[in-house]
Amino acid sequence: MIKIKGLCVDFPDFCLKNINLSINRGDFFVLLGPTGSGKTLLLEAIAGLVPVERGKIYINGIDVTNLPPEDRGVSIVYQDLALFPHLTVLENIKYGLHFHKIDKIQAEKKLNWLLDQLKLRPLIGRFPVNLSGGEMQRVALARALMINPSVLLLDEPLSSLDPIFKEEIRGQLKKLHQETGSTFLMVTHDFTDILFMASRVAVINEGKIEQVGDVEEIFQRPRSRFVANFVEARNILCGYLTGSNNHRYIDTGKIKVEFAENTTENGKKVYFVIRPEDIIVSKIPLQSSARNCYLGKVTEITNRGAIIYLKVDVGNELTAMITKASFEQMSIREGDSVYLTFKASAVHLF
């Protein structure tokens, strides 16, 4: 569907370096990365809005690298939405119809469908200046989808919305993706967006793709320190491989951690990650099949509302995540001794 081969975009103060990416038809693909990592630039390169230095972009098998934006069949929704301020909601939505040969009856059908799906009917006569953030968001989506784009590019479309609108638009986006069958490529920082909508994810940093994979792969098995940090894996440790074929360990010098992945090179230095939500916290040792269990002292408690992060010194410092209810039930205080238990399969090497 979208194939990017060796894409380089050179700007005086920033560049995209050798981007290779393959996005399947109908995917809800998410680009994840810190501010200034090149996510928006990559979207603009796909849309044909910035000049490409090297490499190729294919959409539906056609090389679009040198095609102007208007000939690519790609719609873009920016973070600031970029609604045309001098046009009404209806004029904004129908704007693309001036340039596409869409059958009038079909266009009318699509318009009505979008107006109903996005609850825009009462707003059609208004100007963008008189719309709320959520309403503007819905108009921008309707405008982009009106021309039946084969690819919809979404540049952090939910970041400026308050939580209630965010939830609503998230649901609408997912529904629109399922019903239109278009390929959605979205830039976001928000893990909830990814978990709720994404089928595949690419992590981008300093103009380079760090990792591509499905959602679970990115969150559970980050392949670099950067990705692990970015997806808030928190427990990123370093050690040396040791043990026999049946029981493989990583020796950090302070603790030995059993892991399940298939590697035999003893003595090799590796980094590994354990997600905080994969660690079970208890005040007494647990009887379970989990291979790793350590006793440690709670050094820090971070309250995040419904969830609590505990930093526990078990030799190395590990962060575990528990619910507020569990935290209160166990009445944990700083300095308390607790057991941390996790499975060998929760340990991911990179």
Place this chain on the structure above:
Amino acid sequence: MRRKKDVFLVVTVICGLLVIGFILLPLLKMFTSPSWENLKAAIQDKKVVKSIWLSIYTAGLAAIISFVVGTPFAYFLARREFFGRKVIESIIDLPMVIPHPVVGIAILSVVGRNYWFGQILSKIGIRVMGSVLGIVTVLTFVGIPFYINTAKDGFESISPRLENVSRSLGASMFSTFLRITFPLTWRSMLVGIVMCSARAISEFGAVVVIAYHPMTAPVMIYERFEAYGLAYSQPVAVLLTLVCLILFLFLRVLSLKHQERKLIK
């Protein structure tokens, strides 16, 4: 603290009154000096009307030329980052800082018969010295920076993302300009046109070097002042000032609307 604030306020108000008085006093004196009969005679004088009309339409032509040539250039400057951009912008501003007679002399040195360009013009029968073409050339030279700078500011106030979205929705560059950029910036362009023509209509120093005849209004005012004195030049000056005032009032109304629109955005 309050006392200090009061002193500051008094100083600002006094300075303001000084400036307003400085601007208004000579103008009021000039407006009230000529008798009604003298003014009427000036309005009925065909030479005066002709010179004012010449000033208006040559300034208008300069503004139209600035609009046609300056709009694409202002758009380019607003949208593109390139090496030497600051130098180009400084070159555009040059006509605003060069003394006006020097502008006339500079243009004369290019279109005069001692220079190859002037020789070519002469060979194909185009006369710049002492002609309407010469006046329009000079007025465009002094007026075009005002148009380009104002139009550029207008383009810069519009997010390029609006144009990007328009293009991603299927509009060509030209359609995008007509449907998005122009409707959002036409006020700035109009303000630029008015500023350019207001600047052009008042030009004297450069015009007098290139074309003493046909006589524009500022040249006629100077000639009458030199030949017959203050009283004879004042009615023409009043009429020209009235024309300029109307132009500037128009500009103020437009620019006010421009500000309001920015606030709404």
